[in-house]
Amino acid sequence: MPSVTKMKPRKKIPAAEWEARVDLAACYRLVAQYGMTDLALTHISARVPGHADHFLLNPYGLLFDEITASSLVKIDLDGSVVEESDFEVNRAGYVIHSAILAARPDVSCVLHTHTIAGMAVSAQAEGLLPLAQCSMRFHNRLAYHDFEGISLDTDERSRLQASLGDKYAMMLRNHGLLVAGRSVQEAWSLNWSLERACQVQVAAQGSSTKVVPAPAEVAEHTAQQMWRGNDLAGKREWPSLLRQLDKVDPSYRE
Ligand SMILES: [Zn+2]
Numbered sequence: 001m002p003s004v005t006k007m008k009p010r011k012k013i014p015a016a017e018w019e020a021r022v023d024l025a026a027c028y029r030l031v032a033q034y035g036m037t038d039l040a041l042t043h044i045s046a047r048v049p050g051h052a053d054h055f056l057l058n059p060y061g062l063l064f065d066e067i068t069a070s071s072l073v074k075i076d077l078d079g080s081v082v083e084e085s086d087f088e089v090n091r092a093g094y095v096i097h098s099a100i101l102a103a104r105p106d107v108s109c110v111l112h113t114h115t116i117a118g119m120a121v122s123a124q125a126e127g128l129l130p131l132a133q134c135s136m137r138f139h140n141r142l143a144y145h146d147f148e149g150i151s152l153d154t155d156e157r158s159r160l161q162a163s164l165g166d167k168y169a170m171m172l173r174n175h176g177l178l179v180a181g182r183s184v185q186e187a188w189s190l191n192w193s194l195e196r197a198c199q200v201q202v203a204a205q206g207s208s209t210k211v212v213p214a215p216a217e218v219a220e221h222t223a224q225q226m227w228r229g230n231d232l233a234g235k236r237e238w239p240s241l242l243r244q245l246d247k248v249d250p251s252y253r254e
Contacts, residue, residue: 013070016049021069023184023238024056024109025252029245030188031113032064036195038114039063042176043093046184047101047108053077055101057094059087068254077102079154092151099157100164100180107168107180109187117198118177127171128197130219131204131211135197137190137226139219143170145178169194181234188241189234 013021024046031037031044040061048054056072058064073089074082077098081089093112100110121128127144130136145163148156164170169190170178177194181187204211214222245252 014050018069020046020049020184021056021072022253024072025067025069026242026245027109027111027184027188028058028064028067029249029252030241031111031191033245033248034192036113036115036191037064038176041090042112042114043090043097044111044187045093045097045101045109048074052105054082055097057089057097059085060090060093061087065249068252070254095151095154095157096160096178099160100178102157103161103164104180106182109181109184110178111181111187111191112172112176112178113191113195114176115195115198117202118171118195119175120202121198122171122176123174124201128194129201129211130214130216130222132197132200133222133226134193135200136214136219136222137193138169138197139216139223141167141169141223141227142194143167145170145172147172147174183234185234185238187234188238192234 024044027044040058040063043058045055045057048056053076054074055077056074058067059071059073062071071087073085073087075089075094076082079089079094079098096112097110100107128135128138128142130139143164145160148159151160164180168180170180172178177191177198179187179190179194181190213219
């Protein structure tokens with residue numbers, strides 16, 4: 001596998017696609033910075049602006065803190081590589097992301113993790129409980145998909161699509177978390193809340209005190225408050241997050 005610095009020089013890339021690449025590479029770096037990676041496993045995708053059938057995915061094998069805008073691989077919804085790349089495509093990544101992006105034209109970024117808290121709650125019979133505000137963001141708004149083994153068969157795509165339905169977040173049972181954002185920023189924001197919700201749940205259940213979920217009507221009211229004006233989710237803090245990354249290592253922009 002070539003090193004990032006020895007990759008072929010990139011072709012001229014349209015400005016809108018380059019912006020999507022920088023945002024997606026930044027999202028990988030943020031997931032790494034906040035400790036949500038599983039080495040080179042898991043994946044985040046972004047649809048290529050102006051090409052609904054094309055999407056960008058991580059170069060398989062690179063750790064998330066090595067990913068750059070130009071190293072992202074571009075594939076289509078059928079799994080064909082659109083542009084020659086020095087890197088492989090993660091097959092399970094292709095199956096999961098192409099399923100969601102094909103079924104949901106409103107979605108432009110899919111973010112999937114295997115965090116300890118996410119996997120732990122994904123294995124709990126009751127799923128996510130309305131224990132804190134971050135949890136209530138997903139009250140009545142979280143899908144569940146039963147585990148079928150590693151997602152290598154395109155056959156699973158129809159069931160992934162049916163499980164997600166019209167929601168923006170899904171717990172993959174015995175596996176991890178998945179969010180589907182209308183932008184990279186929204187996907188990041190949803191993932192942030194869902195990850196914290198799972199961490200809160202695991203922490204609360206680990207205490208010796210009885211855990212008290214919020215009443216269903218309060219959780220629903222809170223979810224409605226949070227989803228009202230949700231188009232701003234993640235966008236307000238995004239420039240600050242990029243500045244935070246730039247202070248540490250701005251190479252995601254390359
Ligand atoms: Zn996975």
